[in-house]
Amino acid sequence: MDKLFVEGGTPLHGSVSISGAKNSAVALLPAALLADATIKIENVPAISDVAALQQMLEAAGVFVHREGSRVTINPQGGRPAPLPASQVKQLRASYYFMGAMLGRFKQASLTLPGGCDLGPRPMDQHMKGFEALGAEVFTEKGTMHIRAQELTGARIYLDVVSVGATINIMLAAVKAKGRTVIENAAKEPEIIDVATLLSSMGADIKGAGTDMIRIEGQKVLSGCTHAIIPDRIEAGTYMIAAAAAGGEIMLEPVILEHVEPLAAKLEEMGVQVEFSGERLRVCASERLEPIDIQTLVHPGFPTDLQQPMTALLTKAEGTSVVTDTIYSARFKHIDELRRMNARVKLEGRSALIEGPVKLQPAAVQVTDLRAGAALVIAGLMADGTTEIVGIDDIDRGYEHIEKKLRALGARIWRAPLTAEEAQEVREY
Numbered sequence: 001m002d003k004l005f006v007e008g009g010t011p012l013h014g015s016v017s018i019s020g021a022k023n024s025a026v027a028l029l030p031a032a033l034l035a036d037a038t039i040k041i042e043n044v045p046a047i048s049d050v051a052a053l054q055q056m057l058e059a060a061g062v063f064v065h066r067e068g069s070r071v072t073i074n075p076q077g078g079r080p081a082p083l084p085a086s087q088v089k090q091l092r093a094s095y096y097f098m099g100a101m102l103g104r105f106k107q108a109s110l111t112l113p114g115g116c117d118l119g120p121r122p123m124d125q126h127m128k129g130f131e132a133l134g135a136e137v138f139t140e141k142g143t144m145h146i147r148a149q150e151l152t153g154a155r156i157y158l159d160v161v162s163v164g165a166t167i168n169i170m171l172a173a174v175k176a177k178g179r180t181v182i183e184n185a186a187k188e189p190e191i192i193d194v195a196t197l198l199s200s201m202g203a204d205i206k207g208a209g210t211d212m213i214r215i216e217g218q219k220v221l222s223g224c225t226h227a228i229i230p231d232r233i234e235a236g237t238y239m240i241a242a243a244a245a246g247g248e249i250m251l252e253p254v255i256l257e258h259v260e261p262l263a264a265k266l267e268e269m270g271v272q273v274e275f276s277g278e279r280l281r282v283c284a285s286e287r288l289e290p291i292d293i294q295t296l297v298h299p300g301f302p303t304d305l306q307q308p309m310t311a312l313l314t315k316a317e318g319t320s321v322v323t324d325t326i327y328s329a330r331f332k333h334i335d336e337l338r339r340m341n342a343r344v345k346l347e348g349r350s351a352l353i354e355g356p357v358k359l360q361p362a363a364v365q366v367t368d369l370r371a372g373a374a375l376v377i378a379g380l381m382a383d384g385t386t387e388i389v390g391i392d393d394i395d396r397g398y399e400h401i402e403k404k405l406r407a408l409g410a411r412i413w414r415a416p417l418t419a420e421e422a423q424e425v426r427e428y
């Protein structure tokens with residue numbers, strides 16, 4: 001276990017290269033189980049969520065080889081073996097093994113997945129989808145079991161717009177008999193990315209990226225090569241970091257439409273954002289206007305950037321209101337920001353952030369992945385050295401965060417925790 005030190009006060013300058021999207025990668029690796037031949041996935045981020053998924057695939061008898069950012073997966077030796085609970089609990093996306101194993105083996109057994117603690121994260125819509133396809137779902141001693149004699153296409157209306165349920169149902173439905181229609185589907189770019197991989201494998205999927213997805217099931221899916229889209233949340237985090245620390249940075253590659261909701265909000269604050277092809281330039285402003293933000297399903301403002309934005313808004317000149325309509329309790333970072341002198345009031349699902357304040361360095365604890373990003377950004381703004389523990393959560397989703405920030409001129413470094421500190425983080 002490590003901790004991060006961030007010495008604030010240095011503006012960011014230079015270029016940062018954006019890795020492949022975490023939320024695509026974590027679905028694409030399990031999706032490879034569905035193929036009858038080798039799948040090559042390019043632009044795979046070097047993050048601990050991916051490492052855990054690799055171990056889970058290997059536990060299921062699948063050959064996985066990583067070379068640089070390319071991962072080769074040969075799923076032919078795959079079997080519906082129980083997956084190691086310690087890895088399953090490490091991340092939310094372990095749940096994609098349910099859809100992928102159900103599609104491939106007509107059965108799956110999994111302990112409840114982990115991931116960020118953002119308030120209740122039920123999986124009823126995933127189960128509703130699996131049951132509609134003909135599976136029986138039951139839980140025994142904390143393990144979920146899903147079994148089907150045969151999977152048959154069905155019309156499935158999602159009561160809640162869910163990224164995970166949409167992808168999980170797609171994974172099972174590509175191997176079901178006949179046509180599946182997912183109504184009120186989520187429209188996030190990562191869903192299109194998963195559909196692109198499955199289509200390259202020979203699946204027949206129409207409408208990914210709209211709220212109605214139609215899938216004609218196939219008996220056999222072939223091998224292919226697929227490159228993951230750039231991570232819009234990682235890109236967004238560096239955009240916010242530049243606005244917070246000051247300076248001017250270039251990000252590449254970035255897909256304009258994917259970061260548009262954030263770019264629009266930063267521009268409202270007075271930050272300059274310019275696109276040229278897949279390059280994006282962010283130029284900070286001395287004076288930042290306060291803004292209101294509501295997180296929404298795509299193409300609305302992404303909840304995953306709500307926490308980093310809260311940190312930035314402590315610098316705006318006036319009161320900003322951030323409302324998270326997706327997660328009721330995605331505010332655990334607020335207490336840590338308050339330790340750094342932030343003035344934030346919580347009212348239900350909204351945070352009222354009063355600015356501008358000069359953030360002070362403190363010893364702070366990461367409570368979840370994007371809370372970690374928020375604390376790094378706060379550290380870049382603070383007058384002195386901030387010490388951040390619990391950074392395993394940051395490593396779940398950001399490839400070499402301190403190296404990328406250092407290359408932009410930030411003073412940030414990593415050091416091992418003492419035995420006592422490690423114990424405190426475990427007990428937190």
Ligand SMILES: CC(=O)N[C@H]1[C@@H](OP(=O)(O)OP(=O)(O)OC[C@H]2O[C@@H](n3ccc(=O)[nH]c3=O)[C@H](O)[C@@H]2O)O[C@H](CO)[C@@H](O)[C@@H]1O
Nearest residue numbers: 023093120121122123124125126160161162163164165326
């Ligand atoms: C690995 C991954 O891709 N994680 C992302 C994914 O999480 P995840 O797929 O878990 O998020 P969902 O889109 O499913 O959740 C959205 C909302 O629906 C609710 N819900 C979800 C499923 C369900 O069966 N029942 C239900 O009520 C959730 O509690 C939440 O309030 O999308 C979230 C919303 O963009 C992002 O914050 C996460 O980064």
Ligand SMILES: C=C(OP(=O)(O)O)C(=O)O
Nearest residue numbers: 092093115116304369370
């Ligand atoms: C909430 C997130 O991740 P997960 O769903 O994996 O917990 C995130 O990426 O911000």
